[in-house]
Amino acid sequence: MPESMLALVKPGSAPGMSLETRPKPSPDENDVLIRILKTGVCGTDVHIYDWDDWASHRVHPPLIVGHEFVGVIEEVGDAVEDTKPGDIVSGEGHIGCGHCFFCRTGQGHICREAQIIGVDRDGAFVQFFRFPAANLWKVRPEIPSDVAAIFDPFGNAMHTVMAQSVAGKSVAVVGAGSIGLMACKIAAVAGALTVIAVDPQEHKRKLALGFGATFAFDPAEEGWKQALLAHTREASGVDVVLEMSGSRTGIRDTFELVRPGGEVALLGIPPSDVSLNLSENVIFKSVTVRGINGRLMFETWYQCEQFLLEGKLDLLPLITHRYPYRQFEDAFEVLHRGEAVKVILDWTE
Amino acid sequence: MPESMLALVKPGSAPGMSLETRPKPSPDENDVLIRILKTGVCGTDVHIYDWDDWASHRVHPPLIVGHEFVGVIEEVGDAVEDTKPGDIVSGEGHIGCGHCFFCRTGQGHICREAQIIGVDRDGAFVQFFRFPAANLWKVRPEIPSDVAAIFDPFGNAMHTVMAQSVAGKSVAVVGAGSIGLMACKIAAVAGALTVIAVDPQEHKRKLALGFGATFAFDPAEEGWKQALLAHTREASGVDVVLEMSGSRTGIRDTFELVRPGGEVALLGIPPSDVSLNLSENVIFKSVTVRGINGRLMFETWYQCEQFLLEGKLDLLPLITHRYPYRQFEDAFEVLHRGEAVKVILDWTE
């Protein structure tokens, strides 16, 4: 008789999620089985919970959700080397096809067949998680499990900041949610001389100022752009702008703030088309724009690890709420209320 | 009594231009006086002639027009070294302030105070042209004067192609006007393995196929995108797309054609805001986009010269019409009819 386990599931095409019983999986030759310890709740999970436009077009229920996780290896497939039961692991949630041009040239994160766990295939909000060994990331013992659980968004922030050199430069981060906040601190560590956070929520601006930002601006305040630009060289604009709000206004601000010859990295996902003044703000200014997706496999993961091991930043202040997994409804509620920065579910109870 | 000369002038805020008499200038310490031999007529000159929306907002008549030129040094200012009467010269038409961050770091083409000759200050469609020595480009005797006259748009094409590596890649050029055609050939010489031209005009597609392009597509034809993508690796898109049409459709096509991880260079100037699907076509695809303006001073000029000296391309086939400068009306008429590719005015008669 097969063992069973609990999983947080999107059961059908309607708002909400439920804990359901599923058979405990067993790993194939190149897979591992992970006993999940902790998981992070992402904005993406909230979209799926709410069953908004994006979710209803992308997700096919029933689906086990979740992609931010840390766990312990329970069992390894016959062909798996270099990991063993007891290892603490997280993993890259983009599962590439492994065979295409992208997967074979270090760009598996943009493989056209890539499936994201918890979105396109069953995810990590579960007691036992079957996962391909090639996507594993072994967690060093110095790193707390709460932090290991959120390597995925940490990697988004790291990849965005490191997509261009910020050393010696001014950097603006538009949108100071959890990833934006991480980006502020990463940018400061990575050599940005000035880090400017832009967010309409006061508590996030405050957090930003304690987390790498030199200045923080409220985009609802009149004259904020002028005031911000006054902090840039010859008032000509910001060297590097990181867009993490995904809002149309944030994106348009981004292209106004960047200086001639400057660089923009776009991580936030706008819900629909965005109208841009390309002539003035990209072409005449000779701006370079980079779309950012996921994390580099595994260059970004090594960077994240190294920043932590060298004590250059601490993500714990961003984890504002923790719940046992059975109280997942509380987690979504606190995220809906906009009070939380990062929320952790504990699966070890 | 001061000598006089003829100049092609935008006399006032209305369509048309006229030949007018002006005093022959004399050079300041760091200037030269150039006797103009030949000039190229640019789309920008046509906008100013027509007095369209863009022109009426940017140009302040009366103004001597023109920015593509070749001439012979007539006189040099007291502090000018390294050039002397008799030298054949062209020159960079972006006149930077010389003192700002941009001018002092090799980015004078995006100096915020830069003035473009023939647009922001008096230009080169004139018998004698006063010009700053720092902006001069000495023309090697091997290069025909017709070609020297169009180094400016040649430089636009070169700068756009060389803004990223195209070696070993597929390149699409959207918009095969004179600059797009140059870009096709430059890309082929610079190592692109496949060059794809996209243009609605049949005679331009034909020209492209004889000027570096491997394939040419008509964006009015049904299914053209599918057919084009079939020529790319794993049908995943084009490695590098160069946007030279400036049309909203061309720009949107550009972002659909580029492959995940690919690169886009934007040179064409859209007349108004453009609505883009940033999520699908820039962010999830991790595309890099570069706005291109002018030419690098003088890296691009050296590249242009070297391509010509090594016999890698010949621009003469693009020069479809030549007129004495007094027949400037004929030049604008043939450009209006859409028959010409590149038109030269001769000032030596």
Added chain:
Amino acid sequence: MPESMLALVKPGSAPGMSLETRPKPSPDENDVLIRILKTGVCGTDVHIYDWDDWASHRVHPPLIVGHEFVGVIEEVGDAVEDTKPGDIVSGEGHIGCGHCFFCRTGQGHICREAQIIGVDRDGAFVQFFRFPAANLWKVRPEIPSDVAAIFDPFGNAMHTVMAQSVAGKSVAVVGAGSIGLMACKIAAVAGALTVIAVDPQEHKRKLALGFGATFAFDPAEEGWKQALLAHTREASGVDVVLEMSGSRTGIRDTFELVRPGGEVALLGIPPSDVSLNLSENVIFKSVTVRGINGRLMFETWYQCEQFLLEGKLDLLPLITHRYPYRQFEDAFEVLHRGEAVKVILDWTE
């Protein structure tokens, strides 16, 4: 009773090789078994045959030699996807550990535990070759098997040329052996405006001139450097120099030929330490030097394939000799005589 097969073996610590009988291997879960069709003979194989200093320090007999190969899939391991019996394949001969920083960041070719087939572990000069599926390269049917057999050195040449941009530049190739000759042609296709071959052997200089080189110089001739530099801009030196001779003289010439601000790529392996004038030739000139090892996995392989598929070069003229594998002694003899460029062994008889 297990099947057997023939293998070309380095039997012990002395010059020579011999054909020996070995058991036919069977693939593990993530391996394939390849029936070898053709193999290329590399200078490395000659070193091992001759048992020179390098070989006697690096190689531990008995060892099946050979690393340049093409074959057909005979059998696949249980966990192998995306390839099947009948597929024509070559493969990357650097077998990384798969788990270290280098292997996980797209730098498997410099994994510190990497083993090279035919050097550090049994190689491909054999009738049936067990090989890890992760290192396979599927050969497109358009590519002749003779060419597929030498993708390995072709990849060395490609990696060296593509390690920097050569578009619009002058390139010198020091040492026009088979890899140097490939590099001449690749550089020309990749946009080099001038390609200069340097080799003491006249027949190689001649081959180079028909294979991408614009000029060829004999380093034994007096005044050759002066003559060469006269072909460079302002006689200031070559933009990019590719060192493929591995000789001390060739390396020193390389650093003299490169222009201030230029680039050097070192592929040739000098047998011992080299004394360099770093002050004059690297530091004051601000030269960038890149050590090149192997090929990028698998970016270089895709580039090689694409150059061939687009018909930009043809490697067949470099294959000067072909032998059935039982006549391997003839192959080594013709290589010893210095007459051959590239020699193929046929295993299909």
Added chain:
Amino acid sequence: MPESMLALVKPGSAPGMSLETRPKPSPDENDVLIRILKTGVCGTDVHIYDWDDWASHRVHPPLIVGHEFVGVIEEVGDAVEDTKPGDIVSGEGHIGCGHCFFCRTGQGHICREAQIIGVDRDGAFVQFFRFPAANLWKVRPEIPSDVAAIFDPFGNAMHTVMAQSVAGKSVAVVGAGSIGLMACKIAAVAGALTVIAVDPQEHKRKLALGFGATFAFDPAEEGWKQALLAHTREASGVDVVLEMSGSRTGIRDTFELVRPGGEVALLGIPPSDVSLNLSENVIFKSVTVRGINGRLMFETWYQCEQFLLEGKLDLLPLITHRYPYRQFEDAFEVLHRGEAVKVILDWTE
């Protein structure tokens, strides 16, 4: 009757220097006249004082020495814009020809005709200094004159560190003299996660640990390399090594310490040829090596200014000695004794 002034002069081909009377110069059209306030004494000045091998081959006495300076504009040439009497200035001491490929493409620091002030032409150890306006750097009032006087070596350090990205990386600085110490701090600010200083002098290692370095090693101590490598990822070597000692041993250590795929920047000038194991330490490791000369004009200057304005580092702790210019002999003596880090001469007495 022309005014006169005092200048520190190398009078002839023998050790020593002397204060001599010279006519006060007047500026040409594109020059300025600077009243010198303070100057820094460089190792180069010591070589010229000592009249060692290098100096006797490079310098042609009589020559006014000195290239590190700050002063106040006394007078400007007729064609000089954007500066005026009273401005505080330093300046780039490499005077390029202004007309060659290098000067016109932002590489004036490697112009083959470049003259260094105080080495190839009269220098800045003088009461009134005639200087080309194009090479001026205006000093912001927030920056102390002692610091402005040493922008030249500060720029060497900045250029060396910024020649590659150090963000998220380990960096070793071999040779912790004044420029090496600056490099330690710059690297730390620019995002290096670990900075390792290597120097045989204990007081310099101590200074380094207070000036950006995480660790400091004595290369005279047995087993130091092993101990150092233990601080690197998988003990595979340092990501970026900056060579600032100019000693043969330091250079050889540099190439042993760098990891596979790592980067080396060479700034220190070895007095003669250096023998390197290129195979093991550059080629097989696929290392990138950059020769560094001078400073980028003026990108490096802007970086230096910005680091100071943002309060990211303070150079004053490196200035260990200050003398009125008439006591120049004391300055050279303290430098000879090896006790000083940076020595300033004051010309305002």
